[in-house]
Amino acid sequence: MKQNKYSILPAIIEALIILTTSMLTLLLREVPGMMTYIIPITLLAVYILLKFFYRKGTSWIHRHVTSKGSVANLSTEIERFDHPLGKAEVQKKRMELFHHEFQLEQQSYLLQKEKENDLKLAAILKYTRDTFKRLDFDEIEIFQICECVRYFVTNQQVLNQTEVHIKRRMNVTQIALKNFAWNIAFQYNISGDHAARFVIATFNEWFSNTTFATVRKNLRTTTGKHVIEIDEHIL
Known part of the structure; x- marks a missing residue:
């Protein structure tokens, strides 16, 4: 008016x-x-x-x-x-906005994490292939080792697969294989117990007469020269 x-x-x-x-x-x-x-x-x-x-x-x-x-x-x-009702409405809108932004960020984070994990696994498998090709393992054996490694780092458990058969080679020692297992486990912060079980199960012909305690005790060897050395930076 x-x-x-x-x-x-x-x-x-x-x-x-x-x-x-x-x-x-x-x-x-x-x-x-x-x-x-x-x-x-x-x-x-x-x-x-x-x-x-x-x-x-x-x-x-x-x-x-x-x-x-x-x-x-x-x-x-x-x-x-x-007004109390006004504050409640504003708070509700803020919560809805926060929830929406949080969900988008969470999805982005999960996608990024999945991508990083895939890249890390690909690098680990490449290290595995390169290592055993250099030691003259055949294609079937390298495939089996890669499958054991994939299961091990993904589930942090040993693959119980009776079909796995890696032929023993005299130029590859227990120390070299234990170093390999330690290198893999270190990248994923997997315990020494699991790493010991992994190397025993995967390379059974080398460790058929060796106890778990012995393998676990000397899992990592940095002295001397070995065909597979301890390497914390394999990625």
Whole structure:
């Protein structure tokens, strides 16, 4: 209602300017000795002056109305947020937004983690292939070793597979194979017990007469020269 009142006021002022100018014209014509050409100039000056005050007045009215409207809107917002129901609604919206962002971040994290795990496993299997190709193991044997390694690092358990048969070679020692098992286990923070069981099960022909305790005790050998050395940086 107040805003409508302020919007009508400029129109009233405009009408008053026109009325004042008209009345001044009549008065100037009645002045004795008033030159005719001076009347339009005087009226123009008066009109411009009144118009100037009119512009200033409407500008002030506009600012006043806008300011009051902004304050009113701000007050309404403050009241809404101060109200318990308003706070609860805001909290709910924030929770929904947080949940949405969290789910997206979680999905992104899981995808990134899966990608990293796949790359890590690929590097481990490549290390395995390269190691045993260098030692002249055949393709079937290397495939079996890779499958045992894959299961071992994925499940942190030993693959109980009776079909696994890796032929013993005299140039490959127990120490070399234990070093290999330790290198793999180290990359995944797998315990020495599991690493010992892995090497015994995978390379059974080398350890058929060796106890678990012996293998576990000397799982890692850094002295001497061996065909498979201890390497913490195989990736």
